[in-house]
Amino acid sequence: MSGSRSAKDFFRPLAVGAPSPLTEIPARPSRAIHFFDPSNPKMAAKVPDLVSTVDVLLGNLEDAVKADNKLAAREGLVQIAQDTDFGPTQLWTRINSLDSPWVLDDLTTLVPAIGHKLDVIMVPKVQGAEDIHYVDRLLAQLEAKADLERPILVHAILETARGVANVEEICGASPRMQGISLGPADLAADRRMKTTRVGGGHPGYLVRQDPNPDQPAAVRQTYQQDLWHYTIARMVDACAMHGIYPYYGPFGDIADVTACEDQFRNAFLLGCVGTWSLHPKQIEIANRVFSPSVEDIAHARRVVAAMGDGTGAVMLDGKMEDDASLKQCLVMVELAEQLAAIDPALKAQYDAIEVPSE
Numbered sequence: 001m002s003g004s005r006s007a008k009d010f011f012r013p014l015a016v017g018a019p020s021p022l023t024e025i026p027a028r029p030s031r032a033i034h035f036f037d038p039s040n041p042k043m044a045a046k047v048p049d050l051v052s053t054v055d056v057l058l059g060n061l062e063d064a065v066k067a068d069n070k071l072a073a074r075e076g077l078v079q080i081a082q083d084t085d086f087g088p089t090q091l092w093t094r095i096n097s098l099d100s101p102w103v104l105d106d107l108t109t110l111v112p113a114i115g116h117k118l119d120v121i122m123v124p125k126v127q128g129a130e131d132i133h134y135v136d137r138l139l140a141q142l143e144a145k146a147d148l149e150r151p152i153l154v155h156a157i158l159e160t161a162r163g164v165a166n167v168e169e170i171c172g173a174s175p176r177m178q179g180i181s182l183g184p185a186d187l188a189a190d191r192r193m194k195t196t197r198v199g200g201g202h203p204g205y206l207v208r209q210d211p212n213p214d215q216p217a218a219v220r221q222t223y224q225q226d227l228w229h230y231t232i233a234r235m236v237d238a239c240a241m242h243g244i245y246p247y248y249g250p251f252g253d254i255a256d257v258t259a260c261e262d263q264f265r266n267a268f269l270l271g272c273v274g275t276w277s278l279h280p281k282q283i284e285i286a287n288r289v290f291s292p293s294v295e296d297i298a299h300a301r302r303v304v305a306a307m308g309d310g311t312g313a314v315m316l317d318g319k320m321e322d323d324a325s326l327k328q329c330l331v332m333v334e335l336a337e338q339l340a341a342i343d344p345a346l347k348a349q350y351d352a353i354e355v356p357s358e
């Protein structure tokens, strides 16, 4: 919770006439947050076909949009939002950074024009709670002026060392906080890491097998390690503590779909609910990886059935299951239900599962 607001004020609107903040962030599927540049005519033309393939479409206004195209991107996003029926797909935007010359116009243009369609605003390079407080108050004023009925949620990108150090306070800075994404490229630069890649691993970051005293000249195996494990794990804990959602960010090697899938799966296993997709070919990977497998759901349902009232311990396939493993299984089952509600193909796969009676 914010250090600067008392508990009783935390859920009060920050401007007269602004919608009441949500007390709980809804668990809406968001496996792929698909980035597009609204000033790029080819990408903009693909939006109608992409809508039904992703959980979130994000009109990007920040990095990767050329400075000369910032106005066109903002206006393009307004046009696309007005012209498109998004159905259950969420519409997000990534605004320019808070120290840029564009961000104020981003917010004062987008909220009145398409605030009723915008679900989440992604704020880049968030350093601390003060950045969220700034956006929070400004959004409340703009929402009140635009007569919006529901609050626009806020998502922060973790891409500075100070942001990582302050991640818990960022997550709890406002009831608008929906989630956090890892921004590995900016974070690597800010930390002065020595990788030039946009996310993913690095062959130099490894551990090496001990020497074999009996064969000192034998080749020693090396094992590549995950550069992002610490930050993702920290982000996941901070988000879970505050009831909001963690996401992996960009995987820049578009051609390497195998390593992309590995990075996404690591994030999924650690607790992330989704990732960014930068290219249409990453959408299918994200949707698949961030959906529990049929095998996992079959097992989870077996445990739920076998655990009866949820207490005690049972043996299934030689393994102990108890109250705690039941809770793990319920996380999977609940996610499967949320995804099945918006993904008919996945629903059919989950519905076909038969749970044997033990």
Ligand SMILES: CC(C)(COP(=O)(O)OP(=O)(O)OC[C@H]1O[C@@H](n2cnc3c(N)ncnc32)[C@H](O)[C@@H]1OP(=O)(O)O)[C@@H](O)C(=O)NCCC(=O)NCCSC(=O)C[C@H](O)C(=O)O
Pocket (backbone or CB within 6 Å): 035, 036, 037, 042, 043, 044, 046, 060, 063, 064, 157, 159, 182, 183, 184, 185, 186, 187, 198, 199, 249, 250, 254, 277, 278, 279, 280
């Ligand atoms: C990465 C790209 C520059 C590649 O673009 P391109 O060379 O055009 O790829 P293709 O020829 O394979 O594209 C095939 C067609 O698909 C369209 N396309 C490509 N990407 C998208 C997209 N994201 N959405 C919709 N349509 C897309 C192309 O226009 C081609 O169309 P056509 O010719 O008609 O068949 C490009 O994919 C791209 O720019 N992607 C988005 C990059 C982005 O958003 N970057 C910002 C997020 S990452 C970041 O900011 C770092 C982070 O903050 C951090 O700090 O870590």
Ligand SMILES: [Mg+2]
Pocket (backbone or CB within 6 Å): 063, 124, 159, 183, 185, 186
């Ligand atoms: Mg960045």
